[in-house]
Amino acid sequence: MSEGAEGLAGFGFELGLLKRVRRSGWWHVGVKDPESVAEHTMRTAQLAALIAVEEGADPARAAFLALWHDSQETRTGDLPHTATPYMTKPDPRRITADQTQGLPGRSRDMVREAVDEYETGVSIEARCAKDADKVEMLLQAIEYRDAGVARTGGWVDSARKDLHTETGRRVAEAAVQISPLSWRDR
Amino acid sequence: MSEGAEGLAGFGFELGLLKRVRRSGWWHVGVKDPESVAEHTMRTAQLAALIAVEEGADPARAAFLALWHDSQETRTGDLPHTATPYMTKPDPRRITADQTQGLPGRSRDMVREAVDEYETGVSIEARCAKDADKVEMLLQAIEYRDAGVARTGGWVDSARKDLHTETGRRVAEAAVQISPLSWRDR
Amino acid sequence: MSEGAEGLAGFGFELGLLKRVRRSGWWHVGVKDPESVAEHTMRTAQLAALIAVEEGADPARAAFLALWHDSQETRTGDLPHTATPYMTKPDPRRITADQTQGLPGRSRDMVREAVDEYETGVSIEARCAKDADKVEMLLQAIEYRDAGVARTGGWVDSARKDLHTETGRRVAEAAVQISPLSWRDR
Amino acid sequence: MSEGAEGLAGFGFELGLLKRVRRSGWWHVGVKDPESVAEHTMRTAQLAALIAVEEGADPARAAFLALWHDSQETRTGDLPHTATPYMTKPDPRRITADQTQGLPGRSRDMVREAVDEYETGVSIEARCAKDADKVEMLLQAIEYRDAGVARTGGWVDSARKDLHTETGRRVAEAAVQISPLSWRDR
Amino acid sequence: MSEGAEGLAGFGFELGLLKRVRRSGWWHVGVKDPESVAEHTMRTAQLAALIAVEEGADPARAAFLALWHDSQETRTGDLPHTATPYMTKPDPRRITADQTQGLPGRSRDMVREAVDEYETGVSIEARCAKDADKVEMLLQAIEYRDAGVARTGGWVDSARKDLHTETGRRVAEAAVQISPLSWRDR
């Protein structure tokens, strides 16, 4: 499996790009050095698990889908919404296919199936992961607002109206009302 | 569950700290603005899944354990190795217990069990997650070396000698030999 | 012209994004916080003038074309080369048309004509601006190399083989041989 | 011209410093990592062209003057206003003379004439470039205000009262009234 | 003394870590890239001198104690308050003993005595240095508030109620009322 090991190591280096690629939407509201895709991904996966367990779904699976949901951005970067009218959206499954072609079979199938399930968006776990993606953005918008950024309202609103689970909606509702420092006061 | 929703949102904000807390060891070798704990965590979880599926273990579970393995650092920061002689290591289970006490029951149990399984370190998935933690550090050390940092050797060595799975060892071996840009050349 | 003034101010704010959008290719070689599109654009415009005046072309016009050559990236970000297989390249003229539609007529025509001339790439000034775009990247690659980044060779090579003016080629040849600090030694 | 090529490459490296030198005034209001001189220069040149075309002046020439207006700061840095009582202001023409002495004749004359025309400040293009310098600072002040910085008022006021073209004044007036995100709403 | 010189140089490199270690509390309120321990230390030492001279104490001694008050954080990092319940506070004297063991005798004694006097906290100079530590945090909290950070109130309050000198109290009182830019207006 030495070729397989090289494939895995090379894929590990490729995933490292997510630690450097910035989430581009925040540049629009004036954040100079916004969060990386990796930072967004970690909390999305954690939130996916929390939402899923409350919804009676499989939390490890929901977290797992979230873990790969933006992994194609090593090749395209994080495309802002304003790019939509000017390009066809890249197909995540196709990028994933290319990214994983040097992997051993089990690894390759595992990643491809996760991306496929997330993009298809039918399973309850996929829906929890998608809600987590929105809730994560909502929390970050509130954190930037509390760091001084004035025009995060559009991000908060778009996150709130796009949620499909009861838990996702309730967490979003709570997030806009409590202090981001509430956990310290307890 | 509105109290539960507040607990979940508050925990979400607490986890946000991992996007800002820096991995302290890299300051020692001269990296001014090193990766965040969240960035390390995302790739650790991805690597845990890859290692686990190759080892015949449950990849979603291994990734899930990795996802929470440093989540206590919201409260303590990332303690460098040089701190070891001067303090008792904080008990991760105790911090997790405090972090999750405002969560709804299912969420609380889920996080606590994941931290407990990782810390106990007996299950094959826990061992894959622990290897992923080391391999992630190894990849990052190589990435910093390629960005100019001279004294990453100690980090590379310590990662390599602490691996417990065959896949972890092989990926580490491959990583020190290939180019971090090998994925672009294909 | 108060509507025109609002259009100009709004366009000014949109161009401000170029001060925050990062040049994405450098993330691939491990630069965490690379130059902005605006930083690249300024030196490209300066180099375009220098190349043009040596080539007997109109330096102000060449600089002017360079000034708008990446201005569409406010809407798309800086797409890395690795994205090419997965999307149709956005049409710069179409984005420019949208960006300038709220401008007074003379401003609108001015920007559109500059983008059109650059993209058509036939005039000598457009060719000088395009060479400047490459030489700027070459200088930056050397500057990153001297700051420790190991794998800039691919960027240096691609810049050098894509030059169309005699001056561009000679400057590139000189750049790889002198010290970036040569100006201080004089 | 191989000596000329070295001179041009060396000058290109010197201009690269403008990508790193920070605009020092923003440190006073608490911005830790403010814009570079290059970032300011790019938008100043773009605004100079827009103001000039509306004023019936030569837009490429106005942009060209703006492109070199702070290029002397490679040697002095960006001197804050608070330094004024303690030093004689360095002579931009003298610095430019030194910076360009290794350039081929046409390049040397081109840069020196641009700096001279800007500093003399008599031509309509020079006045458009100078207004663009102020309007750029005004837009940046508003962008920092919207990112949370409280005390940008002095910068906004000083920019507004120092404008000499009708277009400059109208754009400034519009800028303080519209949202920096107005271009996205269209 | 060549061994002594190596000890001094090595200690100098260790102290360099304080230029990279971030003050962790600010991460809690959302500051992504907060001040370093070194930055905090410089102003603490300056304030200690100012407070001491007004209190009739020895200003050079008070500044000197402040200069070493966080120097142990090279080994532990800056532990946030939220870590308190989970660990025994490291003993600064013990860390200092280890840090200084390779130093020539006079240097060793000098640093150890300074840390001991500060930690004992009985001398008037130690009390001035401790007040300076709080006032410095207060000034920084106000500076972050003016840069947009919303939730600095807890830091301001905790600083104000923990002051032991009359001068410390009066400076704190003044700081919350004046503008951080008052020095420019004069």
Next chain:
Amino acid sequence: MSEGAEGLAGFGFELGLLKRVRRSGWWHVGVKDPESVAEHTMRTAQLAALIAVEEGADPARAAFLALWHDSQETRTGDLPHTATPYMTKPDPRRITADQTQGLPGRSRDMVREAVDEYETGVSIEARCAKDADKVEMLLQAIEYRDAGVARTGGWVDSARKDLHTETGRRVAEAAVQISPLSWRDR
């Protein structure tokens, strides 16, 4: 003393600028985000004490002089060496006089005397502080070299040939030979 308290608080805010002003020379060698003046100042003061105690001078006084040696840079920024031919060097005593004019008498005299003694440069403590300024730069140059920066040689050389105490020279000699991580290996 309420006016005095306002003066002290305002001076404290002014000194805060040193936490943001960057040391400009490092931009020349390609460091994008170099150390602040405050970071340099802290280690200079610590080194001044160490050098002084070995030289038989008063360590607290030497550290105290170092603490104010660049405090005038709140008003001028850090002027790079390349600026020297183009301006008269600002008079530190005159800036200090202005900075301290709103302070209570004892504070005012204290700061002015420290700056005067340092600038006069006759006392043994002033000479130790001046050597510390050079040794600090030397250590930082080595730290940047180990972080990948290629062209720090000129900085190392200029520091080494400008030292006036035996201890300063020996520490500099040792610094270029040992590893910056030697303190961790013990």
